[in-house]
């Protein structure tokens with residue numbers, strides 16, 4: 609559907625170690641994850657300064673106050689991936705009991721800060737960082753996971769309206785399930801082969817990785833701005849761009865990265881479309897100040913677009929409600 613004005617949407621995949629447990633060791637990533645405790649409040653402060661609304665898509669585990677709650681809210685049927693490495697439930701014996709003991713698997717204090725702030729949204733990144741296109745898991749298992757995510761949020765007085773699928777694996781059959789349980793929208797993917805997540809092996813292929821890296825700095829896939837479309841009962845607020853963290857190795861290309869995002873935002877503002885930027889809080893764990901500086905540059909650009917083109921910024925839930933008017 610056509611919009612009356614362009615919109616900036618920002619979503620953060622909020623997951624701590626639950627987002628990388630199958631690809632990294634805790635030891636190798638600890639320092640990034642530890643920084644998330646300072647990154648989230650800083651993000652809120654900077655966003656509030658520029659009236660930017662954030663959507664934190666949180667792994668359900670992070671809404672638990674302790675291990676007992678994780679176990680209590682866990683679904684009876686767990687994802688039966690052919691590759692059992694994808695299941696985080698195998699880690700439950702190893703994690704601490706609460707955030708105080710184990711800040712890599714719990715985020716109670718950060719969830720409280722986001723909730724109390726009230727300007728931003730907490731959505732779902734599924735309960736257990738569920739991979740919707742991996743072999744072995746089923747629609748029933750996904751539904752059980754989704755309900756666990758909705759229920760653990762409910763006990764924190766959070767109503768889940770938005771979902772971001774882990775690794776951006778979108779299974780169209782599951783969109784209907786989400787709609788049946790009150791979810792309004794999801795973050796779709798860019799319409800270009802390099803971002804394809806249907807075949808889960810494609811995303812990690814060297815050719816795709818190189819193209820995505822180049823696309824960060826050079827306009828290969830286009831601006832990926834869009835109007836709102838409804839898919840299987842959910843509004844697709846598709847991704848425009850992953851905000852790649854500052855790279856020491858490619859630091860000379862950083863201005864091009866920011867310029868590319870600014871151009872996409874300007875395009876969305878002029879065409880009355882949506883520009884959806886996303887990343888993970890832990891992506892700012894290294895070069896934190898440089899990443900925040902780049903983000904502020906984008907927020908300043910947003911302010912300019914707001915006054916020039918009436919560009920707006922909304923959480924995913926608020927934006928999807930436009931389609932109901």
Ligand SMILES: [Zn+2]
Pocket residue numbers: 621623627733737773774775
């Ligand atoms: Zn994730």
